[in-house]
Amino acid sequence: MQPLQISYRKACQMLDVSRDTLRVLILRDPTFPRPIKLGNTRQSPVFFSHSDLVEWHNKRKLPS
Structure with missing residues (x-):
């Protein structure tokens, strides 16, 4: 299960x-x-x- 909130550092790592x-x-x-x-x-x-963040990242990966 993923945490609901992630730190600035973890966000950098994730992205x-x-x-x-x-x-x-x-x-x-x-x-x-x-x-x-x-x-x-x-x-x-x-x-x-x-x-x-996951939703934003997934939307960026969708082809235009």
């Missing part, structure tokens, strides 16, 4: 991208799942929904 590339996806791709921040401070951990 096989660097932290910088993930940041660019968040900023520039409106279809990319929004991160979930746990807390109000700059150092609060950021998570992503596993199912949202």
Whole structure:
């Protein structure tokens, strides 16, 4: 069973991208799942929904 929320690092590993590339996806791709921040401070951990990332990744792989 997959976890419901995955960390920034695990998201990078899952998508096989660097932290910088993930940041660019968040900023520039409106279809990319929004991160979930746990807390109000700059150092609060950021998570992503596993199912949202899988769905986004699968849609990218579909032929146009």
